[in-house]
Ligand SMILES: Nc1ncnc2c1ncn2[C@@H]1O[C@H](COP(=O)(O)OP(=O)(O)OP(=O)(O)O)[C@@H](O)[C@H]1O
């Protein structure tokens with residue numbers, strides 16, 4: 217029997233990580249942050265001095281780093297060649313460069329294959345930009361999370377000391393443009409996805425709504441209902 221897969225896509229800062237972790241905890245599922253894998257690849261490229269303006273150079277070297285991504289929603293770990301990069305991949309240098317690396321087809325092919333290995337037979341909430349469209353189009357539940365640009369920037373700047381809402385909004389807009397206009401597997405809403413605009417919702421409300429959608433789409437009376445269990 218295969219396990220439940222919940223696919224969570226959406227633009228930067230829409231709440232994918234926080235919501236996915238809350239849903240995984242609530243259902244006793246694993247959690248995979250695919251953005252962390254693109255960030256880990258970018259961290260490695262920067263460390264190696266690869267020219268990030270040269271997609272050919274990125275594509276030629278993207279098979280080299282060993283990227284290992286954990287699936288514990290309470291402490292998702294990420295290592296590159298045995299080095300813990302959970303902190304470094306969140307730094308501004310990586311955030312500013314990751315969209316260029318993620319646009320390279322060879323990078324996407326390698327990381328999608330790795331993601332599918334981790335997903336295995338399921339029992340997991342997976343978040344990113346192409347989960348419902350490319351990585352796992354057969355996922356039982358597909359969510360497309362959105363929120364207004366202002367709300368997303370406000371949430372992010374509240375999280376990061378010393379950043380203004382305006383600077384955050386500009387940085388997010390830049391990244392979203394790159395992520396939605398790249399040629400290979402751009403961010404888009406998957407067929408069958410439920411769009412959830414969280415602008416006026418608290419994090420707890422969003423998690424509760426996704427749990428409700430999971431129960432509706434994959435609950436005891438829905439398809440695959442025997443595959444979910446509530447964590448006690
Ligand atoms: N509904 C919500 N209400 C208020 N704050 C929220 C809500 N959802 C998420 N947040 C907060 O917004 C910030 C961004 O959320 P999160 O990191 O989960 O977004 P993301 O979509 O994973 O972002 P990215 O794609 O950039 O990694 C976090 O500080 C999170 O706690």
Ligand SMILES: Nc1ccn([C@H]2C[C@H](O)[C@@H](COP(=O)(O)O)O2)c(=O)n1
Pocket residue numbers: 228250251252254255314315318343344345346347391395
């Ligand atoms: N499935 C994915 C996940 C992420 N990306 C790219 C696009 C993002 O700008 C970047 C970092 O993701 P984040 O940590 O902000 O969620 O990685 C992608 O193309 N596909």
